[in-house]
Amino acid sequence: MTAAALITIACIVGALAVMAAGLIRAELALFGALGLLMLLGVIDPSRALSGFANQGMHTVALLFIVAEGVRRSGIMETAIRLLFGTTRKMLSAQVRLLIPMAGASAFFNNTPIVAMLLPVVRSWCRSVQLPASLMLIPLSYATILGGLCTIIGTSTNLVVAGMVKTAGLPVPGFFEIGKVGLPICAAGLLLIFALSRLLPRRKPEDLLGEDPRSFTSEFIVEPDGPLAGKRIDEIRVSAFQRLFPVEIERGETIIPAPHGGEMLQAGDRLVIAGEAGHIIEAQGIPGLRSARDHQFGPDEPERRRRQVEIVVSHTCPLVGHSVGDGSFRRRYNAAVIAVARHGERVERQGLKGWRLQAGDSLLVEAAPGFIWQHRFNPEFYVVTDRPELAPTEPRHVRVTMAIFIAMIALAACEVLTMFQASLAAAFLLIGLRVISWNDARASLDTGILLAIAAAVGLGEAMVASGAADVLAGYAVSLGGDNPWRAMALIYIATVICTEVVTNTAAAAVMIPPALATAHRLGVSYEPFVFAVMVAASASFITPIGYQTNLMVYGPGGYRFTDYMKIGIPMSLAVGVLAIGLIPRIWPF
Numbered sequence: 001m002t003a004a005a006l007i008t009i010a011c012i013v014g015a016l017a018v019m020a021a022g023l024i025r026a027e028l029a030l031f032g033a034l035g036l037l038m039l040l041g042v043i044d045p046s047r048a049l050s051g052f053a054n055q056g057m058h059t060v061a062l063l064f065i066v067a068e069g070v071r072r073s074g075i076m077e078t079a080i081r082l083l084f085g086t087t088r089k090m091l092s093a094q095v096r097l098l099i100p101m102a103g104a105s106a107f108f109n110n111t112p113i114v115a116m117l118l119p120v121v122r123s124w125c126r127s128v129q130l131p132a133s134l135m136l137i138p139l140s141y142a143t144i145l146g147g148l149c150t151i152i153g154t155s156t157n158l159v160v161a162g163m164v165k166t167a168g169l170p171v172p173g174f175f176e177i178g179k180v181g182l183p184i185c186a187a188g189l190l191l192i193f194a195l196s197r198l199l200p201r202r203k204p205e206d207l208l209g210e211d212p213r214s215f216t217s218e219f220i221v222e223p224d225g226p227l228a229g230k231r232i233d234e235i236r237v238s239a240f241q242r243l244f245p246v247e248i249e250r251g252e253t254i255i256p257a258p259h260g261g262e263m264l265q266a267g268d269r270l271v272i273a274g275e276a277g278h279i280i281e282a283q284g285i286p287g288l289r290s291a292r293d294h295q296f297g298p299d300e301p302e303r304r305r306r307q308v309e310i311v312v313s314h315t316c317p318l319v320g321h322s323v324g325d326g327s328f329r330r331r332y333n334a335a336v337i338a339v340a341r342h343g344e345r346v347e348r349q350g351l352k353g354w355r356l357q358a359g360d361s362l363l364v365e366a367a368p369g370f371i372w373q374h375r376f377n378p379e380f381y382v383v384t385d386r387p388e389l390a391p392t393e394p395r396h397v398r399v400t401m402a403i404f405i406a407m408i409a410l411a412a413c414e415v416l417t418m419f420q421a422s423l424a425a426a427f428l429l430i431g432l433r434v435i436s437w438n439d440a441r442a443s444l445d446t447g448i449l450l451a452i453a454a455a456v457g458l459g460e461a462m463v464a465s466g467a468a469d470v471l472a473g474y475a476v477s478l479g480g481d482n483p484w485r486a487m488a489l490i491y492i493a494t495v496i497c498t499e500v501v502t503n504t505a506a507a508a509v510m511i512p513p514a515l516a517t518a519h520r521l522g523v524s525y526e527p528f529v530f531a532v533m534v535a536a537s538a539s540f541i542t543p544i545g546y547q548t549n550l551m552v553y554g555p556g557g558y559r560f561t562d563y564m565k566i567g568i569p570m571s572l573a574v575g576v577l578a579i580g581l582i583p584r585i586w587p588f
Contacts, residue, residue, distance in 0.1 A: 004042045004465035011036050012458055012467075012509060019501040024317075025379075026502045027447050030454035034461065043461040051456030055419050056162025060155045061449055062422035066404065067109055068443035069429040073400040090134055093124070094193060097135070098142035102185055105146030106153045106178075107408060111381075113143055114548045118383045118555055131201045136552035137566060138192045138199075143548055145188040147537055148181030150174060151418060152411075156507045156536045158418070159452050163459060163511045164529055172526075174412040177533055179585045184534065184577050191573055198565045200558070218249075218291040223266035225287030233260030237285050240272075246335045246365040247271040256367055257329035273337055273365055308334070308370055309383050311554045312360045313547070316379040323354045332374070334366035340554060359543055361554030372442075381551045396434040403428050448504070455508030462512040472516035483523045483588045487531050488579050490514050494535035495571065499542050507536035526586035534578045540567035 015033035019026050038048050051057060097117075105113055117139060125132040147153035151161055151174050165171045221227050227235065232245055248255040248262065249269035255262065264270070269291060272282065283290050312319065321327045323336050339354055340361040356362075361383070364370075371382050407425040410416045416424070429435050435443075462468040479486035490510065498506035514528040539546040543553040543563055552558070 002466050005467040005470050007040060007042055008037060008461050008465040008467040009470070012462070015458075016497065016501050016505070016509075019505065025447060026505060027450035027454060030451055030458060030505060034454050034457045037458075037461050037465075043457075043464045047460050047464060048457045049453075050166070050460055051453035054159070054162040054453065054456045055165060055417075056155075056158040056160070057449060057452040057456065059152075059158050059162070059419045059422055060452060061444055062419070062426045063109070063152060063158075064443045064445060065426040065435065065440045066407065066422060066429065067112065068439065069396075069400050069435045070108070070404055071112060072435060072439075073397045075397060075401065090130055090196075091193065094135065094138055094196065097121070098138055098189055098192065101139065102142045102146035102149075102189060105143040106149040107404075110143035110147055110154070110548055111551070114140060114551050115381065115383065118551065122555060131557075133200050133556045133558060133562075134196055136556035137549075137558065137563065138196055140546070140548040140552050141192055141540060141566075141570060142189060144537060144539065144546060145181075145185040148184055148534060149178045150181075151177060152422075153177075153181070154503070154537050155448060155452065156503045157533050159456065159504055160507050160511055160529060160533050160536075161418075163456060163508065164515075164525075166456075167515060169515075169525060171417075172529070173414060174408075174418065177530060180530060180534065180578060180581050183581065184574055187577060188570060188574060191570060192566070195566045195569060200562055219270045219272065219282070219288040220291050221264045221266060221268040221270060222287050222289050225266075225289075227264050227285075227287030228266040230264055231260065232258060232262050232264065235285065237282070240282050240285060243272045243282060244335050244337045244365065245270060246273050246337075254367075256333040257335040257365070259326040259329050261326075273335070307337075308364050308366050309555075310362050310364060310374075310380040311383055311551055312356055312358055312362065312380050313550060316356070316358070318379075319356050319358055321356055323356065328362075328364070332364075332366075332370075334364040334370060336362050336364050338363035340557075359550060359553035359558075381547070383551065383555055396432070399432060400429070400434055403434075451502060452504055452508070455505045459508045459512045462509070463516075468512035468516040469520075471513035472520050475513065475517045476520050481521065483518075483521050483527070484579075484583055486517050486521060487527050487583065490517060490528055491531045491535045491575065491579055494532050495538060495575065498536050498539050498546075500544070503536045503539060503546060507532055510536070521588075523588040524586060527582045527588060530582050530586060531578060534574070534582075538571060538574045538578070540570040540574075542567070 011033040015029040018024055018029045018032075024032075034048055037043050038045055101113060101117065118136070121135050121139065122132050125135060147157075151157050151172060157177060161171050235241075245258050245262075246256075247270075248258050248264075249271070250265060250267075270288070282288065318327050318331065323339060328334065328336050339356075341357065341359070362380075374380070374382060403425050407421045410424075411418045411421040426440070430437055430440055462471075475486045475489050479489055490513070494506055494510045497510065510532050511529070514532050515525055518525040518528045537546075539549065541564055543549045543558070543560065549563065
C-alpha cells in the first residue's frame with residue numbers, strides 16, 4: 001500500500017468516525033478530509049472539487065426546486081387527508097398509508113413526505129385511541145423502500161449515477177433500479193405488516209396536544225420600578241423562575257428568546273410563558289405591570305409567537321448542552337418550553353438542567369418565520385400539527401402536476417436525461433411563477449449538496465491515490481475470486497457504513513472500490529453499482545442511519561432497541577433479496 005493510499009484511507013475513516021460520533025455536521029467532516037488530502041498533495045484541487053460539477057449533485061439541487069413547487073401546490077396534503085378515511089383498524093390503516101407513500105417516495109424526497117405525514121398520523125392515532133408507535137417506524141421504512149424503485153427515489157441513486165457517468169460508464173436508466181427495487185419494496189412492505197406486532201404499544205407524550213404552559217402573557221417593565229436596568233436572571237421570585245421569557249418588545253425592536261443576561265429597560269413589554277398559576281403569581285412581582293390588553297390563551301389567533309415541535313438531529317451542535325444554558329435561544333432565537341424523550345415528558349423542575357440528545361422532541365416558542373427559516377436545517381426536523389403553521393394555500397395545481405408528470409415521462413422514456421428534464425421543470429415552475437426565484441433558492445438544502453460534492457471528491461481521491469484498488473484487492477482476496485462473494489462483501493460494507501453515517505457519503509465512498517473490484521475480477525460493473533445503491537439506502541437498524549428514522553424517533557416514543565426488533569429482520573431480508581437477485585438481473 002502506497003503512502004498516498006494509506007493517508008486517503010486514514011482521512012476517510014477519520015471523517016466517517018467524526019460523523020458517526022455526531023461531533024460535527026457531515027459536510028464539514030467530509031470537506032475537512034478532502035481539504036487535508038489537497039494540502040498533503042494526495043489529489044490536485046481540480047480533481048478534488050470535481051464534485052461541484054457532478055451531474056447527480058446538480059440534479060438533486062433541481063429536484064429540490066421541483067419538490068418545493070409540488071409542496072406549495074397543496075397536492076400532497078390533499079392526498080394525505082384522504083388516505084385514512086374512516087378506518088379504525090391498524091392493519092387497514094397501515095395498508096392504506098404505507099403502500100401509497102412507498103409509491104410517492106419513488107418520485108419525491110421522503111423527508112418532506114414523512115414531515116407532512118407525522119402530524120396527520122398522530123392525530124388519527126389519537127382519534128382512534130391507538131399508539132402512534134405502531135405506525136411511525138413502518139412509515140419511515142416504507143418511504144425508504146419506495147426510494148429504491150427509481151433513479152430519483154433518493155439522492156443516493158443520483159449521486160451513484162453521476163459517479164458512474166464520471167467514470168465513463170453508461171448511466172442506469174430511470175426505472176432500471178426498479179428491477180430489483182420493486183420486488184424488495186413489495187417484500188419489505190409485507191414484512192413490515194407482519195413484524196409491526198413487535199413494535200411497542202407505547203403512547204408518546206404529545207407536546208402539542210395538551211399545552212404544558214396553559215397560558216402566555218405580557219408584562220410591562222415599570223419606568224420607576226426596581227426591575228428597570230436589571231438582568232432577567234436577577235428576578236429571584238420563585239414564581240418567575242418557573243416561567244419562560246419568550247420575547248421582549250422594546251419600541252420597534254423585538255428581542256426573541258431573551259437570555260438570562262438580557263438587561264430590562266423601562267417600558268419593555270416582556271412576553272412570558274408558563275402554567276396559569278405561575279402567571280398569576282408573577283403579577284405580584286414589584287416592577288412588573290400586567291399588560292391587560294396582551295394576555296392570551298395558547299390558541300388565540302392574535303398571538304405573534306408560535307409553538308413548534310422539533311426533533312433534534314444527531315448533527316445538532318447543541319447535543320450535550322443543557323436546556324437552561326441559553327445556547328438554544330442564542331442559536332435559533334427560540335425558547336425551549338418542553339422536552340420529551342422516548343415518549344416521556346421531562347418534569348418542569350428538571351427542564352433547565354436537561355442535556356439534549358439526538359431524537360429528543362422539543363416544544364419551542366418561536367417567531368412565525370421559524371419554520372420557513374429552518375425547514376431544511378439538518379440540525380433538527382420540524383414536526384408540528386398547529387393549523388396556523390400549515391403549508392401555504394394550494395395554487396397552480398394543474399400547472400404543477402402537468403410539469404411534474406411531463407418531467408417524469410420525458411426522463412423515463414429517455415427523451416431527456418434526468419438532469420435535462422429536472423432543469424426544464426425547474427425553469428418552467430419559476431418562469432410561470434408557480435414558485436418565486438427567492439423561494440427556489442431557499443428550497444436548496446445546501447448541507448446535502450455540499451456533502452454530495454465533498455463525498456464525490458473523496459471518491460476521486462480514492463481513485464487517484466490507489467486506495468480504491470487496495471480495498472478492491474481485499475474484497476477480491478476475501479471473496480476468493482468469486483464475484484458473487486465480492487459483491488456481497490461490498491454490500492455488507494456499505495450497509496455498515498450507512499448505518500453510522502449519511503447514506504450519500506456511504507455510497508460515494510463505496511462506489512470507487514466497487515468499480516475497482518469489478519475491474520480486477522474482469523466482470524460487469526452493474527451488479528456492484530446496484531448493490532451499493534440498495535445497500536446505501538437500506539438503513540433500518542438504527543435511528544441515526546437515515547433521517548426519516550430519526551424524525552419519528554421522538555414523536556413515536558421509541559427507544560434505540562425498538563429499531564433493532566424490526567430493523568434487523570428487515571435489513572437481513574433486504575440484503576438476502578438484493579444479493580440473490582442483483583446478479584440474476586444484471587449478470588456478471
